[in-house]
Amino acid sequence: MVRGFGWAAAFPDEVWEHVFSFLAADADRNAVALVCRAWHRIERRSRRRVFVGNCYAVAPAAAVRRFPEVRAAAIKGKPHFADFNLVPTDWGGGAEAWVEAMAEGWPHLEELRLKRMVVSDDCLELIARSFKNFGVLSLVSCDGFSTAGLAAIAANCRNLRELDLHENEVEDNCLNWISHFPESFTSLVSLNIACLEGDVNTSVLECLISRCPNLKTLRLNHAMPLEKLVSLLQRAPQLVDVGTSKFSADHHPELFSKLESTFAGFKHLKSLSGIWEAGPTYLPAIYSVCESLTSLNLCYATIQSPELLKFVSRCKNLQRLWVMDLIEDNGLIAVAASCKLLQELRVFPSDPYGVAPPISLTEHGLVAISAGCLMLHSVLYFCRQMTNAALLTIANNRPNLTCFRLCIIEPHTPDYISQEPLDAGFSAIVESCKDLRRLSLSGLLTDRVFKSIGASANRLEMLSVAFAGDSDAGLHYILSGCKNLRKLEIRDCPFGDKALLDNASKLETMRSLWMSSCSVTLGACRQLALKMPRLNVEVIDERRGRPLESWPDDFPVEKLYIYRTVAGPRSDTPPCVWTV
C-alpha cells in the first residue's frame, strides 16, 4: 500500500488532467482540488472555465493567479433586484478590475460573459485588444457602454463567433459600428443586437450576414422596418434562431408574400423572438415555421388573444413559451392541449399598473398548463388572483417543477375565494416539488409558509420574497432550514435583527442576501459584521449625507446587501453604500 497520497504520483499529471476534463461541474472540480496538493495543482492548471457568481467575492488577481489557463469566464455583478431599479445606479459592479486582471493573466481568453455589470467603452476596447483568439462576448443586463465600444470589438476581434447583447442599456453614439467588422471577417455564428435603440445600417448588416455562412442566430432590434428585415433574412435561410424587429406595418400584399416566402425558406428555424408590436396583419405570414419551433418569445407582442392563440396552437413542438397575459386563460387551455412538449412557460403582464380593463388571465390558465404539459418544470406567471386550491392542484400535477415564480400583481392578495392567506398553496408546492431550485412568493402570506419552506425546500437555491410574513420568525425559518440556499432576496417584509443575528453563520454558506424595506437596524449590522469577518455587510442608504459612524444603533436600514467574500471590503463603494 502506498503511504500517504503517493498514489497520485503513480500517474503523470497529464493523465489526471485528462480524467479531470470529464468533470464539467465547478462543484466537482472544487471537490477534486481539495483531495491533495498534487490534485490541487493539476486541477488548477487545467481548469478552463470559471464562473464568478459575485464579482466582489474574490479579488480578480487572485482568481487569475489560481487558474492560469482559463479560456472562458463568466462573471456577475449587481444583485438581482437591480433589474427592478432597487439598487442605486452607482452601487458598483464595474468590470474594469476584472478585465484588467484578465488582460494581464489570461491572454488566451476566448469567451467572456458578464451579467449586471458596468462595462465601459474602455473595457470593451481593452477586451478587443488583449485577447488574440477572442470568440464570444456576452453582455447581459449591463450598462455603461456605447456603440463606440462595440465598434472596437467589431474592428479588432478577428475570430469573433458570438456577440450577444441581451437587455443592456447602450448609448448610441456610433451609428455605423457594424461597418467596423472588416471585409475579411466571416466567423460570426451568433449576433444578438435586440437591445440596441438606434437604427442599424441595413445594407452594411446585409453584407455582413452574406459573408458569414455559419451564422445561426440573428436577433435584430426594434428599429428596423419590416421591409428591410425581410430582405435581410432572405440572405440567411440557414438561421436557427431569429429575433425579428418590428412586426407591424400597413398591409402591403407584396410585403406579405415576401415575408411568407422568406420564412418558408427557413428549414432549420427553432427559435423565434422579437415580434415587437405584432399586429394581426403579418403574423399569418409566418405560420410555416410554427411546427418546427421549440422556443417562442412573444413577450413584446401586444396582439390580442384570437390571433395569438391561432399562432401558438400551431407550435406543437414548443418547449419554451414566453408570452403576454393577452393570451388569457382560453389561450393557455389551448396551449395545454397542443403543446405537449412544453417545459418552460413565462406569462408577462400587459398592464402591470392596472389602467386598462382587466384581462381574463387567472389561476385557471396555469392549472390547465400544469395538467396538460407533463414536462413543464419552469414557470414565471404574473396574474391578479390565485387560490390555495389552484396551487395545490398545480403542486400535485407537476411535482417535477424546478422553478416556480408566481407574481400576484397586488401585494397582500389573499385566496380570492376563501380570503385565506396563500400559505397552504405555497406549502403544497414546496412539499410536492422536491427538486424545486428557485421560488418566488407573492400574495398574502404569514410566517407559516416560511416554516414549510424551511422544512421542505431542501434543494432550493434561490428564494425571492416580497410583502410577506408577520415577524422575524419567518426569516428565521428560512435561514435555519433550506440547506442549499444560495441567494435570498427580500423586500418589504417585517424581518429584522434577531433572525439575522441568530443565523449569522448561515450567511457564509450563501452567495448573498438582499433585504430592503425590512426592519433591520444598523446596530444589528454592526454586530453581524463583527461576528462574521468574511461577510461584507453593505448598508445602502440614499437619503442621508452623514457618514455611517455617526448614526445610532437603532437607525433603520433602508437596504442591506450581505455577501460572502475572501477579498475583504471593496474599495469602490459609492457615497450611498457603507461596508459596516
Added chain:
Amino acid sequence: MGDQSNSPSSSIDSSSHPALCSPSSIFQTRRDLLSTDLKLGLGLSTSALHGCSSKEREQLSHWPPIKPLLRSTLEEKVHRSHSKTFFVKVYMEGLPIGRKLDLFSHNGYDSLMRTLRRMFRTTITCPDTSRVPPEKAHVLTYEDEEGDWMMVGDVPWEFFLRTVKRLKITRADKC
C-alpha cells in the same frame, strides 16, 4: 381611488392580517403607477414618516417586478395610445400660407393623401404610377429628422410618423 394621503389606519381586518410594522414601508398609491383598488393597510411607526423622501416613495413603486425593457415597451404603448395629436405643417409650392395637419388622425398613406387632396384641392400622385403629365402633377414630400427632403410613401407608416417633421407638396417635375 388613488390618493396621496398617508393613512395609518388599517382597512384590513386585523384578525386575518396582523399589523405589518415596517419602519421604512410607506405606501402611497399613485394613480398612474399602482392599481387603483390597491388597499394596503399597514401599521406605520411615526419615525418612518419623517424618513420618507419623494425618492423613497418612487422606489416603493418598483413593483411589480418587470425588467426595464418590458416596462418601457409597455409605457411606450400606453403613451402612444394616449398621445392624441401630432400636428405638422403642410406647404404647397406656390402658396405662401401653409396648413396644419394631424398625422395621428390618419392610419395610413391613403388616408393622408385623401385629406391633403381635399385640403389643397389638387391631385397628389405617386410619381411612378402617375399618368398625369409631370408639369401638372404634384407629389408629396416630407422633411425627415435629418433635414432631408424625401418622397412620402417609401417607408412603412409607423416609421414615417417617427421621422416626419413637416410636409410639402411640390411639382412632380422637380423630383
